[in-house]
Amino acid sequence: MNITKNTASDRLSFWEKLYLPEIAKGMALTFKTMFEPKFTRSYPEEKMTPSPSFRGRPVLVVEETGGRCVACGLCSRVCPALAIEVRPGPIDAEKERMPKVFEINMLRCIFCGFCEEVCPEEAIVMSKDYELVFTSPEDAILPKDKLTVPIAQLQDRLEWLRQYR
Amino acid sequence: MAQIVIDGKQITTESNQTIIQAALQNGIEIPHFCWHPELSVAGNCRMCLVEIGNQKKSPTGALEFNESGEPVVQWFPKLQIACATPATEGMFVNTHTKKVVDSQESVMEFLLINHPLDCPICDEAGECKLQEYAFDHSKGESRFIETKNHKPKHVEWGPNVMYDAERCISCSRCIRYAKEIAKQDVLTFVNRGDKVTIELFEDTKFDNPYSMNVVELCPVGALTSIDFRFKSRVWEMSFTESICTGCSRGCNIKIGVRNNKVLRVQPSTNMYVNKYWLCDYGRLSQYPKLNDNRIINNQIRIDGELKDSTFDVAKQFALENLKQFKSNEILLVGSPNSTNEDLFALQKFAKTVVKSSHIEIFKNIDDSFGDDFLKTNDKSPNSKGAEVLGFTFTDSANISKIKATIYTKHIKCAIIMNEDLQNQSDLISTLSKLDFIVVLASNHNAISKLANVVFSLSTYAETDGSFTNVDGRVQHFTAALVTKENLHRMGMKMSRWDKFGAHNDHWTQKDERDAKPGWKILQHLANGMSGNWNYKKAEDVFNEIAEQVKPFNKMTYENMQKHQGLKLEKGNNPDPVLINYVSHYKKPD
Numbered sequence: 001m002n003i004t005k006n007t008a009s010d011r012l013s014f015w016e017k018l019y020l021p022e023i024a025k026g027m028a029l030t031f032k033t034m035f036e037p038k039f040t041r042s043y044p045e046e047k048m049t050p051s052p053s054f055r056g057r058p059v060l061v062v063e064e065t066g067g068r069c070v071a072c073g074l075c076s077r078v079c080p081a082l083a084i085e086v087r088p089g090p091i092d093a094e095k096e097r098m099p100k101v102f103e104i105n106m107l108r109c110i111f112c113g114f115c116e117e118v119c120p121e122e123a124i125v126m127s128k129d130y131e132l133v134f135t136s137p138e139d140a141i142l143p144k145d146k147l148t149v150p151i152a153q154l155q156d157r158l159e160w161l162r163q164y165r
Numbered sequence: 166m167a168q169i170v171i172d173g174k175q176i177t178t179e180s181n182q183t184i185i186q187a188a189l190q191n192g193i194e195i196p197h198f199c200w201h202p203e204l205s206v207a208g209n210c211r212m213c214l215v216e217i218g219n220q221k222k223s224p225t226g227a228l229e230f231n232e233s234g235e236p237v238v239q240w241f242p243k244l245q246i247a248c249a250t251p252a253t254e255g256m257f258v259n260t261h262t263k264k265v266v267d268s269q270e271s272v273m274e275f276l277l278i279n280h281p282l283d284c285p286i287c288d289e290a291g292e293c294k295l296q297e298y299a300f301d302h303s304k305g306e307s308r309f310i311e312t313k314n315h316k317p318k319h320v321e322w323g324p325n326v327m328y329d330a331e332r333c334i335s336c337s338r339c340i341r342y343a344k345e346i347a348k349q350d351v352l353t354f355v356n357r358g359d360k361v362t363i364e365l366f367e368d369t370k371f372d373n374p375y376s377m378n379v380v381e382l383c384p385v386g387a388l389t390s391i392d393f394r395f396k397s398r399v400w401e402m403s404f405t406e407s408i409c410t411g412c413s414r415g416c417n418i419k420i421g422v423r424n425n426k427v428l429r430v431q432p433s434t435n436m437y438v439n440k441y442w443l444c445d446y447g448r449l450s451q452y453p454k455l456n457d458n459r460i461i462n463n464q465i466r467i468d469g470e471l472k473d474s475t476f477d478v479a480k481q482f483a484l485e486n487l488k489q490f491k492s493n494e495i496l497l498v499g500s501p502n503s504t505n506e507d508l509f510a511l512q513k514f515a516k517t518v519v520k521s522s523h524i525e526i527f528k529n530i531d532d533s534f535g536d537d538f539l540k541t542n543d544k545s546p547n548s549k550g551a552e553v554l555g556f557t558f559t560d561s562a563n564i565s566k567i568k569a570t571i572y573t574k575h576i577k578c579a580i581i582m583n584e585d586l587q588n589q590s591d592l593i594s595t596l597s598k599l600d601f602i603v604v605l606a607s608n609h610n611a612i613s614k615l616a617n618v619v620f621s622l623s624t625y626a627e628t629d630g631s632f633t634n635v636d637g638r639v640q641h642f643t644a645a646l647v648t649k650e651n652l653h654r655m656g657m658k659m660s661r662w663d664k665f666g667a668h669n670d671h672w673t674q675k676d677e678r679d680a681k682p683g684w685k686i687l688q689h690l691a692n693g694m695s696g697n698w699n700y701k702k703a704e705d706v707f708n709e710i711a712e713q714v715k716p717f718n719k720m721t722y723e724n725m726q727k728h729q730g731l732k733l734e735k736g737n738n739p740d741p742v743l744i745n746y747v748s749h750y751k752k753p754d
Contacts (some may be wrong), residue, residue: 072285073398082665085672088395096285097320097395103671120285137669 050161055113055126056082058104060148061158067148068123071099075115075124083108084115099153102144106132117165125157167262169256184258185213190453190744195260195300196548197267198276198294198384199336203441204345207337210276212298214244214268216259244268273303279314280358280385281331282657283698289386291399294749295334316362323372325391325445326379330362333387338465341364346442349373374429377445377537381431381709384749392449396428397421399751403658405645406433408632409448410502412694413543415634417729418443418451420626420645423660425675427455427626433746438554438638441746444540455626455646458608461678464619471619476679476689476746483618485556486601487578492520495579496567496599499526499556500584501545507552507683508547509714511582513698518691523576525559526551527541541635546625550633553716568595577601583622585610586724589600604705605686621680623648628682629703631725633733640730641722648678652683657659693712712738 015021041048048057061068071088090098115124129151134140151158166179171188178187185195186202198210210383211459218240221229229237238257244265247258259265274276277299284290299305316330335354344350344735349371354361365371371379380390402423409430416439421429430451432443463473463479474482489497497515499508517522528548535542552558555609559567570576572595579596582605586593593611604616607624625632626645646650666673684706688698700706704722711717719736727741 071395073401074285077398077400082670085662085670087397089412095286099702105670107669112201141669141671 002159040151049145050128050130052156053164054128056108056109057127057129057132058111058115058124058147059127059129059154060102060144060147061123061125061151061154062148063151066093067098068121069102070098070121070123071102072097072120074118074120078114078118080112080114081108081110083110099144102147103148104142106134106140106142107137117162122158122161125154125161126155127154148164167252167254167256171258172260177253182252184215184250184252184256187252188258189249189746191621192744193260194571195247196298196333197248198298199338199695200330201338201341201382201441201748204338204341206249207341208246208249210334210336211246211272212302213247214265214271214334215247215270215596216243216265217241217250218257218259218261220255220257233548237589243683248483257407261578269298269302271305274307274309274683276334277307278309279331280334281313283332287332287386288389288394288399289332289383292749292751293386294384294582295750297356297505297666300579314359321391322365322388323376325449326371327389327391327394329387329389329502332385333363335361335363336384336387336572338382338384339388341741342379343373345373347373347375347378349376366664374444374446374540375442375537377439377448378432378442381441383747385518387414392452393421401660402428402664403645403663404431404751405626405628405643405658406644407642408634408640409443409447410546411444411450411544412539412541412717413501413546413548413557413635414539414541415546415638415640415730416447416539417640418447418454418519420451422645422658424672427452427648434747435640435661435748436743436745437537437740438634438636438640443538444538446534446540454608455624459678460606460609460619460621460680463621464616466617471614471616476620478690479618479620480693483603483620483645483690486617487603487690487694490578490601493522494575495519496525496571496576496579497521497522498579498584500579500582501526501528501543501548501551503547503551503583503683504625504628504703505547505550505633505710505717507563507582507687508551508556508631509710510684510687510700510706511554512554513579514687514691514696517565517692518696519580523567523570525554525563525590526556527584527586528558529588540648543548543635546632549635549637549733550631550639553633553637554710554714564589564592565571568592571595581605581616582687583607585612587611605683607680620686621678622663622686623650623678623680625649627680628680629722630682631707631722635729636714637733638730639717639720639725639733641725648680650679650681652677715720 002076071086076084076086083105085103087096087101091098113126116126149165166180167409171193176191177185188195189678195213197213199207206517214487218238219470221237224231230249231237241686317331320328324326340352342424343352351366351371352363355364369618377390379388382468402421404419404421407418409418413661417435418434419431419433420427424441432454462475465479465482465578499511529544531544532542534540552621578601579599602616604613605622607622628650630640631639662672667714688700691698711720716733720731725731730740
């Protein structure tokens with residue numbers, strides 16, 4: 001037996017079958033939205049500024065007196081993806097040691113923030129940097145000089161950590 | 166002999182044992198810092214306090230039992246230290262009651278009051294006794310809110326030992342070691358109470374030949390070695406048991422490796438050989454042998470210049486040239502630095518393949534080196550093995566004879582394995598008169614520069630094998646470093662970096678050494694000439710030694726590992742397996 005009920009024309013009401021009122025409704029929504037404020041952004045011309053709780057690229061904090069990191073290797077140990085490699089070296093200062101090699105492989109990093117959590121010196125923090133594009137796997141391994149960020153740029157993250165950690 | 170009860174377990178002690186010794190032998194660990202089986206008892210850390218009692222006696226002298234038939238024990242009102250209390254007949258000891266645990270927690274709290282808790286920058290972290298006990302025997306929280314004492318940091322005690330007074334828990338192990346074992350009594354406590362620290366006497370240095378043992382002896386990070394200072398965290402490395410090649414004593418060592426580089430050499434306990442100790446020379450002389458100046462590739466000489474090539478090309482080149490010489494025109498030089506396996510293979514190669522009677526081996530004696538503790542004058546690890554395998558050491562009279570035969574062109578070719586002829590410098594100049602030289606070497610040296618073919622030879626840290634020490638103890642060791650040869654072998658100790666490295670990670674980018682063990686290179690050469698050798702691994706060679714050489718009879722790798730080496734002639738009668746005392750554990754192990 002052929003099914004003759006519930007075809008397209010059965011489902012539409014009389015006014016809907018007329019089309020024109022529906023087009024008018026649609027246009028009304030279009031014009032209304034046109035004059036409302038936009039919630040999309042024309043990236044990359046306009047960039048997002050994340051909140052302090054955002055976990056972007058992990059970076060090393062540098063104070064005026066030098067880097068905070070003492071190369072204890074706890075971030076490297078806790079990193080579930082083995083993204084961080086630290087090789088320590090001695091220095092002539094009260095801290096006694098600093099990283100000779102500090103590398104984060106951004107292809108391995110999963111932005112979990114464990115490194116920040118475990119750091120006894122608050123030396124590695126998650127920054128707001130989310131634009132991580134590399135043209136080769138080699139470029140994705142960031143050496144120490146690409147990881148260091150002056151403390152002034154990280155104030156709100158450090159403040160957030162002090163409050164919520 | 167005494168019957169005592171520790172934690173309800175009946176134990177028979179040997180005569181003159183203290184409680185801590187009796188407990189250790191029966192697998193009960195009593196926490197302690199200052200006690201060490203090889204040192205005198207100081208009893209100053211108070212960590213090993215235990216509850217001790219005797220069975221109650223009735224006025225008639227009969228032992229009292231309660232209704233259920235268990236002995237009634239009268240406990241001493243105060244706790245006693247297990248390290249200094251001799252075990253006597255009928256003694257009852259409790260190591261886990263509340264009173265004992267409370268006292269351990271209090272001792273830990275006192276020790277941690279002035280301890281800086283700088284574990285993140287301390288080299289000892291990961292193998293620290295205080296860290297271990299803070300985890301196992303401490304409340305985990307400090308009630309101390311005052312400022313901690315400050316004391317001198319990074320004081321150099323000698324060329325190899327660094328002292329950090331803040332971390333010191335004043336156990337006096339180093340003081341007793343210096344006095345009793347190293348026989349250089351230069352250390353002493355100064356000041357009192359929480360100001361106590363250890364100092365050297367005026368105008369002295371802690372520079373005896375065994376000074377670095379205090380680094381392992383120290384239960385905390387107060388004493389660290391200068392050669393390993395801030396090189397790596399211990400949990401990032403893999404540690405493989407091996408044998409020191411500094412002299413013929415054959416001390417057991419642990420080789421600490423990270424990124425295929427040896428960063429640390431430490432003593433490993435073997436009560437039959439070196440006990441807990443190792444000399445500074447033994448430690449420090451391993452790094453240049455294993456890390457520096459290595460021959461990474463096989464080389465052949467074309468137009469007077471040594472060029473890198475593959476093993477197969479080098480082998481073909483060597484075989485083609487070796488064919489030109491008659492049996493007795495070939496000189497073979499072995500070395501007491503080689504393993505038993507390599508030496509056996511060289512001898513078999515000389516006798517059955519080349520059929521040459523010119524086989525030489527030189528001793529490396531330094532009369533000023535030995536002492537009455539561990540060091541021996543013979544600075545090669547396997548001289549005894551070479552002797553037992555049937556080599557006769559070449560004396561100085563024979564050297565001039567060899568030179569003469571080279572000058573008269575009776576010898577035209579040489580195969581030199583693992584020998585740099587450092588002490589025979591006049592022989593080196595004679596070697597250049599030869600038509601063809603095959604060298605098997607692991608480091609660049611004067612001989613490898615003369616060679617026509619250089620085969621890259623594995624060091625002892627890159628292969629399995631065995632050494633026979635000066636007392637005739639045959640000890641087995643396994644590979645700690647990877648080469649192309651053993652790259653994917655099962656059973657090697659690996660750090661987590663080794664386990665999870667990918668091809669694009671920086672830490673996996675190391676130079677791959679195309680090195681092979683000596684017996685394997687000789688097998689390739691033998692099979693290219695007239696031999697038909699079929700060894701798959703070093704163990705196969707050793708099994709043949711065990712079959713053919715009488716003193717090695719009945720020996721196997723498995724047994725050597727189990728018994729920490731087997732004595733010659735006693736392959737089926739090994740020394741008993743001892744419970745080795747471990748002061749602090751490495752984590753993860």
